[in-house]
Amino acid sequence: MANRERPLSPHLQVYRWQVQMVTSILHRVTGVALVAGMLGMTWGLFALAGGPERWQAFVDCAGSPLGTLALFGFSWALAFHLVNGVRHLLQDAGYGLAIEDFVRSSWISVIGSAVLVVLVWAIVMQQWGQA
């Protein structure tokens, strides 16, 4: 085998960061995170099937500072994967593939998911206030 330096294909570190890269990477990262979230949902359903005490233990866990942080992370991962997933479905159908549309829809995914998370947690906080 030749020992001289072979040219490497361009990779993450040689590119200027662009929003299209961020949305592409985040779609994967949030997808993997959501698998963990779905295992948590399975735990919750098991607790609900197991009776009031088991359910209360789950609610206490989910309501703890660490649990709330996990729920917040899960909600954003879901919001992003959902909004960006719709974007991917539209692109699969052949829409929005021009560069400027591609960049614009990337920003819609990032900002739209943040707006969704704020909306959802505003509703949750309001309900906690009433409870």
Add this chain to the structure above:
Amino acid sequence: MNTSNDLRTPLKRARGLGSAKDGTGHFLWQRITAIALLLLGAYLIGLLLSLGGAGFERAHAIVASPFNATVLLAFLIASFWHAKLGMQVVIEDYIHTPLLAGVAHFANILVCALAAIASVLAVIRIALGS
């Protein structure tokens, strides 16, 4: 076997490599489950927000209602299916050691299938239990 139409080299044929006869199956199911999850998920997020700090009795009754349980079951099956397909691509892209990749693929299928069965069983227990 008629090999005159086989475009593979004899070596490829001997190794049994070539089309897995799966075609666009992976791509299509990823999209079909995505669309299903979009619709089912929107309903369930609305349901979850309307629950708002409900206690055990109310949460149990809402999941037990036949319509909600049906939507939830469809959501669980579609999501673990979608998860299996997605994790499979991640493993294919980043794990290049054949043995480790094989173990990872097996673990992926096992975890997704078991979690799907467990969560479906939990919903059925809630829906049919007294």
